[in-house]
Amino acid sequence: DGGITQSPKYLFRKEGQNVTLSCEQNLNHDAMYWYRQDPGQGLRLIYYSQIVNDFQKGDIAEGYSVSREKKESFPLTVTSAQKNPTAFYLCASCKGPYTDTQYFGPGTRLTVL
Amino acid sequence: DAKTTQPPSMDCAEGRAANLPCNHSTISGNEYVYWYRQIHSQGPQYIIHGLKNNETNEMASLIITEDRKSSTLILPHATLRDTAVYYCIVRKWPWNTPLVFGKGTRLSVIA
Numbered sequence: 001d002g003g004i005t006q007s008p009k010y011l012f013r014k015e016g017q018n019v020t021l022s023c024e025q026n027l028n029h030d031a032m033y034w035y036r037q038d039p040g041q042g043l044r045l046i047y048y049s050q051i052v053n054d055f056q057k058g059d060i061a062e063g064y065s066v067s068r069e070k071k072e073s074f075p076l077t078v079t080s081a082q083k084n085p086t087a088f089y090l091c092a093s094c095k096g097p098y099t100d101t102q103y104f105g106p107g108t109r110l111t112v113l
Numbered sequence: 114d115a116k117t118t119q120p121p122s123m124d125c126a127e128g129r130a131a132n133l134p135c136n137h138s139t140i141s142g143n144e145y146v147y148w149y150r151q152i153h154s155q156g157p158q159y160i161i162h163g164l165k166n167n168e169t170n171e172m173a174s175l176i177i178t179e180d181r182k183s184s185t186l187i188l189p190h191a192t193l194r195d196t197a198v199y200y201c202i203v204r205k206w207p208w209n210t211p212l213v214f215g216k217g218t219r220l221s222v223i224a
Contacts, residue, residue, distance in 0.1 A: 004156075033211050042200065042214035043157070050209070058211065090156050092212075102212055104156030 003027070004105035006091050011110045013085075021076045021108050023091035032074035033092040033102065036060060043090060049074055050096075078110065085112045117201045122219040125195075131188040133218050135201030138182040143206045146177060148186045150197040151217070157200065160186065191222045 004025045013019045023032065031050045035043040035058075045058030049068040063082025068074055074093075078085045091105040118136040125131040137146065147162040161168055161175045163184075168175045174187040188195055200217040204210075 035214075040216075042216045043212075045211050045213070048211050088154070092156070101159045101162075104158070107154070107156050109154070 004091060004093055004103060006089075006105040006108050009106065009108060011108055013110070013112050015112055016080045018080060019078050019085075019110065021078065021089050021091075021110070023074045023076065023105060025072055025093045025103075025105075027093060027095070027103065028071070029093035029103075030071070030096045031094045032068065034058075034064075034066065034074070034076045035090045035092065037088040037090060037107075046076065085110060117203055117215055119199075119201050119215065119218045121216065122221070124221050124223055125188075125191045127193060127222050127224050128190055131191040131195065131220055131222070133186040133188075133199050133201075133220065134183065135186070136183045137201070137203050140181050140203055141205070144203045145206065145208075146175065146181075146184050147202040147204050147212070148173070148175065149200045149202065149212070149214075150195075151200070152194075152197045157214075160199075162204075191220075193222050193224060196220060196222045 007022050033048040034046040037043050044060050046064050047055055047058055047066040049055035052071050055066050055068050065077045088107050088109050090107045092102045094102045145162050145164050148160040149157040151157040160172050163175045177184045198217040198219050200214050202212055
């Protein structure tokens with residue numbers, strides 16, 4: 001069954017702790033993306049990667065870090081420097097940087113207590 | 114990429130056509146119009162995209178005005194499962210930049 005997997009669906013952490021969100025895809029897509037969504041708002045881009053071992057900051061990268069060591073995986077770490085980390089996090093991928101369609105995972109809802 | 118303007122919310126009766134407007138008056142020649150939708154607490158889903166001709170697929174139709182300054186997404190027979198936030202996005206070719214989402218239109222399909 002092909003697709004994008006994000007786990008877990010719900011995640012709770014204490015303030016001051018780093019947390020890593022998982023994103024895996026078996027679609028053989030080159031490009032992967034992380035977005036953040038706050039209640040009632042659209043999606044905002046955190047980081048994206050067009051090829052393995054390369055990534056670029058999006059509009060709201062401060063307080064986040066990523067790695068892209070494997071084509072199928074693009075984990076996002078929410079660090080303690082992120083002032084307001086509670087949000088819905090969405091991962092997406094597409095076949096390549098010149099491909100028209102981005103496919104999204106189901107999302108992880110992070111709550112920092 | 115050009116900005117888009119969408120109404121914040123719309124209602125539609127079940128079984129009727131839902132017509133969702135989008136204004137993109139500053140669109141340029143190499144910019145495409147994309148539509149995605151997001152059902153509550155799920156990831157966005159691609160619907161359709163077009164450049165200047167009208168497009169139709171199994172989900173919807175996209176009507177782009179001749180001057181390309183606005184477009185309409187049409188769901189021909191809306192069902193309760195079509196209740197979602199619909200995003201109109203303008204995207205420049207080449208598509209080597211990520212999608213940029215606005216706030217979209219919240220469509221409520223009513224029984």
